[in-house]
Amino acid sequence: MQPMVAEILDGKRLARELHAEVKKQAEALAAGGTRPGLATVLLGDDPASQSYIKSKIKACHEDRIESFHHGMPAETSETELLELVATLGGDPRVHGILVQLPLPAHIDESKVITAIPPAKDVDGFHPANLGRLGLKGAEAAFAPCTPAGVIEILERAGVTISGKRAVVLGRSRIVGLPVSMLLLRNDATVTICHSRTADIGSVTREADILVAAIGRPRFVTADMVKPGAVVIDVGVNRVDDASRKRGYRLVGDCDFEAVAEVASAITPVPGGVGPMTIAMLMKNTLTAATVR
Amino acid sequence: MQPMVAEILDGKRLARELHAEVKKQAEALAAGGTRPGLATVLLGDDPASQSYIKSKIKACHEDRIESFHHGMPAETSETELLELVATLGGDPRVHGILVQLPLPAHIDESKVITAIPPAKDVDGFHPANLGRLGLKGAEAAFAPCTPAGVIEILERAGVTISGKRAVVLGRSRIVGLPVSMLLLRNDATVTICHSRTADIGSVTREADILVAAIGRPRFVTADMVKPGAVVIDVGVNRVDDASRKRGYRLVGDCDFEAVAEVASAITPVPGGVGPMTIAMLMKNTLTAATVR
Numbered sequence: 001m002q003p004m005v006a007e008i009l010d011g012k013r014l015a016r017e018l019h020a021e022v023k024k025q026a027e028a029l030a031a032g033g034t035r036p037g038l039a040t041v042l043l044g045d046d047p048a049s050q051s052y053i054k055s056k057i058k059a060c061h062e063d064r065i066e067s068f069h070h071g072m073p074a075e076t077s078e079t080e081l082l083e084l085v086a087t088l089g090g091d092p093r094v095h096g097i098l099v100q101l102p103l104p105a106h107i108d109e110s111k112v113i114t115a116i117p118p119a120k121d122v123d124g125f126h127p128a129n130l131g132r133l134g135l136k137g138a139e140a141a142f143a144p145c146t147p148a149g150v151i152e153i154l155e156r157a158g159v160t161i162s163g164k165r166a167v168v169l170g171r172s173r174i175v176g177l178p179v180s181m182l183l184l185r186n187d188a189t190v191t192i193c194h195s196r197t198a199d200i201g202s203v204t205r206e207a208d209i210l211v212a213a214i215g216r217p218r219f220v221t222a223d224m225v226k227p228g229a230v231v232i233d234v235g236v237n238r239v240d241d242a243s244r245k246r247g248y249r250l251v252g253d254c255d256f257e258a259v260a261e262v263a264s265a266i267t268p269v270p271g272g273v274g275p276m277t278i279a280m281l282m283k284n285t286l287t288a289a290t291v292r
Numbered sequence: 293m294q295p296m297v298a299e300i301l302d303g304k305r306l307a308r309e310l311h312a313e314v315k316k317q318a319e320a321l322a323a324g325g326t327r328p329g330l331a332t333v334l335l336g337d338d339p340a341s342q343s344y345i346k347s348k349i350k351a352c353h354e355d356r357i358e359s360f361h362h363g364m365p366a367e368t369s370e371t372e373l374l375e376l377v378a379t380l381g382g383d384p385r386v387h388g389i390l391v392q393l394p395l396p397a398h399i400d401e402s403k404v405i406t407a408i409p410p411a412k413d414v415d416g417f418h419p420a421n422l423g424r425l426g427l428k429g430a431e432a433a434f435a436p437c438t439p440a441g442v443i444e445i446l447e448r449a450g451v452t453i454s455g456k457r458a459v460v461l462g463r464s465r466i467v468g469l470p471v472s473m474l475l476l477r478n479d480a481t482v483t484i485c486h487s488r489t490a491d492i493g494s495v496t497r498e499a500d501i502l503v504a505a506i507g508r509p510r511f512v513t514a515d516m517v518k519p520g521a522v523v524i525d526v527g528v529n530r531v532d533d534a535s536r537k538r539g540y541r542l543v544g545d546c547d548f549e550a551v552a553e554v555a556s557a558i559t560p561v562p563g564g565v566g567p568m569t570i571a572m573l574m575k576n577t578l579t580a581a582t583v584r
Binding site (some may be wrong): 079114127128129130131132133162163164165171177184187189190191192194196197198205235 | 408418419420421422423424425454455456457463467476479481482483484485486488489490495
């Protein structure tokens, strides 16, 4: 077996740095009379969603951000949810509002997201915020937390983005599209690939920076990566693993061990982009409280 | 001199087709009691802006769309303009609102655009509309007229977009970004280039569909184009021409004659994308009146 050549970009460590910065600023804000506050809303009891929300509330406590959590039954009507969002929108203690997705099928997700005031949309999913993402010099926007975390990792790892060829695998509203816009705003030449892309390997091999967000376990193989590329793996996929007590393990969209022999740097899964996502949520909440 | 190989994509003819369709539907709507209406707003007396507005009003008349024009002095305050926009926003006869850009320097353009109700934003520049552009299956949005015109030309010319590599030169809010989003929504693999792109020719040569919107006269030379590519030239640049009475002529972002020997199809300037832009404005206004 060849030795690994890639630097492992440690998202946990980078996230710890960011949390420490947020905490310090949150304390300074609180000393000035404004305690930053984040409202979280969860419908139903999906275990994955519950686990995400728990991590977010925990991060609030650690970073000195006031947490207002609203757990509601899965049967909650769209009207009730919209009323709650409106109440939170008018609550001066609440600087950020996060409605945990996905929502139950009887609720129009886009209606709920659009009901969040853009200035409190710390998840960055409001179309008015998404629409500003690609614009240099446009009004400050909240970038969605995972894409913002990708950029934060690149910056903190000292990777130059400007002038580089960046290829993004995936065009979702949550990751692929916004991360493309952020890379573009940072002066990369950006290519967006997806399920309809022909000869996808020939496209990904052009990338100096490759962002995988396609949601397929180990889809990106070593031959799809240009030697020396920086690879950011946003995928979180469960694969069966009988050797684990819970019967599965988490893997990214990249064949990590093989790609690490080709890339110059790569984020692991777990422990790469994941920890940065929650840290960016805290940072966005702090920004929302500061702007006010 | 070699013979031209490229098919010339005649924007004038395609626009005529579209105008005829809009007119027919506008008459049908009017027969049902709703006459589509477009409000245009022009500050000052810039000759280019006046000429654009004149063409738009003329198109309204021809396509049976009611035209409400508001010409105001260049000194109009931002508050006055915002008041007018609010009035038009509440006027049930007005289905579309177009504020001619650029606005005088003392007015915050983004504030004015954001004040237009997204449902009347037939120019497609409201962030809430821009943000929905790249989303498949998202709420219907108005696409900005020039980018929408580019797609309309490709479709009417029978060019397959899905699965093709599209390269967009330029990342402006008005053309580059939205046309990239529309190409992506049509399942192209999209690369966005700009002034900071390294070795731009190597990128443009990957394009099956090349959209030039960089605003530099004859920037795209034949060696930058893959043989057989479809080239859409959005540029409109003045170059000195002593042989013309007015002392200049209009050229696109492509070296037309040379590129036409390499491409399989190309839009001329003038007479390509330009005529489609106003036709798309009429189509958007019709849609706004229909949705209501």
